Amino acid sequence: MFLIVAISLFGLFIIVLYVLSPLIAPKPFKLEGSHVMVTGGSSGIGQAIAVEAVKAGANVSLLARNQAKLTAAKADVEKYVKNKDTQKVQCISVDLSRDFSEVERTVKEAEQNLGPVQMLINCVGTSISGVFEEIPLTEFKRMLDINYMGSVHATRAVVPSMKSQQHGRIVFVSSQAGQLGLFGYTAYSASKFALRGLAEALHMELKPHNIYVSLAFPPDTDTPGFAEEQISKPEETRLISETAGLFKPDVVARSILSDALLGRFLCYIGVDGYMLTSLTCGMSPVISITEATQQVVTMGLFRIISLFYLDSFDRVVRKCKEKREQNKSKSS
Template sequence: MLLLIAGTCLVAFVLLLYMLSPLISPKPLALPGAHVVVTGGSSGIGKCIAIECYKQGAFITLVARNEERLLQAKKEIEKHSINDKQVVLCISVDVSQDYSQVENVIKQAQEKLGPVDMLINCAGMSVSGKFEDVEVSTFEKLMSINYLGSVYPSRAVITTMKERRVGRIVFLSSQAGQVGLFGYTAYSPSKFAIKGLAEALQMEVKPYNVYVTVAYPPDTDTPGFAEENKTKPLETRLISETTSICTPEQVAKQIVKDAIQGNFNSSIGSDGYMLSSLTCGMSPVTSITEGLQQVVTMGLFRMISLFYLGSFDNIIRRCMIERTKYGTADKTA
């Protein structure tokens, strides 16, 4: 009898939370007519995000280093317009080098297309290799591009967003920014740093109705991923092959959807959902139900993760045994 009463109370409590959840969730951002800035928008996930936003009626500012690729991306994006008023603005700049340049670029974009409603930080790169084989300058370069390349544009838009009491800022991390993996001693820290930045920034800007989203895409079929594979250690490649590769279109749709809703976490697929639950820690939640799901699933997911970690250790051990057996040096994929 007591168990029945307890069960009934629990069900009633969960139903109440479901009913109250929408009351604390942010109001979705309307993309038609909104100004969306996408850094790293000339290719890969960034370009696909720009296309997805353009399809929903947004005005786009593309920011990247390569002017030729920017213009090519502009042509591709413009094919998806839904009205003749939409504009795609291209600005060439390195967002990781000089804050004053980035600030000027954002001012130019706002003068032409209005205040920034959503900023998508997609500029980034990946280099893989064993810790002792990676040049020290590579550690510095990745931290500059992947971390400061997100700090500078965000710093340039945040004041206006707070003044207007509206805005979305999206940071592109990685599943390698949730779990450190063999070969990513330079890359993973630069993506882990993004989460710390996002959590602290969200706490500052939430009272101003500005919401931060951190996306954790898995391996994605992009030009950057193809370039990374050229020097990827065998162990890293074999670990990567334990999960499937996503298309940039898949990833872009999910990120845009989560950003519009103001969700803090944006993950792709079952592996992504598990990793986000496992690593949520003190991260903010968008709804009560999201927090409940994390509480309920964390123990089970931790158990599953131990099997994953065991399989990764076995891959690394097998590679080491093979090299010892045949007397070969470390090889990349």
């Protein structure tokens, strides 16, 4: 009897969800022959996404500042093109964090060569970690300029032509540190959380134009940017972020690209990523009844699990503090 009631209630729940949800499945997006622009495409995750895009037959524009790194990345990406006769890879040097007119000019230049951008991957980014009062105030602004404004500028430059095509995909690469604030990431997390507000609002504006926005939350990924950040990372930040594991850029790239092609809003990587994304889905858009059901069913359980994680993070912070104080008293 209990089982029948439970199954009926679950069935009713699915019907209500189906009726209430604005579940308009996006039309399929084909990479073959399309123009994919990757900001931050000269290194790490951005470069790996460019590789996956050319493997699927796309023409790719790589945007970053350092010309030598761009040229090397272009040569590497070209090795993976599906069709050497028709596909093109170009790289353009630009600082995305500064002057919008310069970014707009760069995007126009890229579109003259490869046609209108159909998919924009905002992978531009940098990070800094440290104790709040020790991070120079200029770094808080630099994080926002690069991680947030860098994505605003590139997106602003492509949206008008995507709207006139009534077709497109825009991806913002945030971070798991854009889903929860962690020790040492006061400056970085804030810039990545900002992308969420931007992405959610923009998604609602662009969906009627058949343009789908995705927001990706990579975990620690083995890239040049990650290696550089390790040098000055506080012990607490390292120990806490290590719990989600270290991922390879190609794994992260494939996952982001396939979710974006489906038009999925929240893109996660790995088991911790799945938990964190279900837990923090809020009022974010969904594209299928399965996705919505999973979030509704798992959220309570994941909240309980998250309390254990938070407790273990607190213990890491406490232990590091005690260790530091012991070292200080030994040396004095």
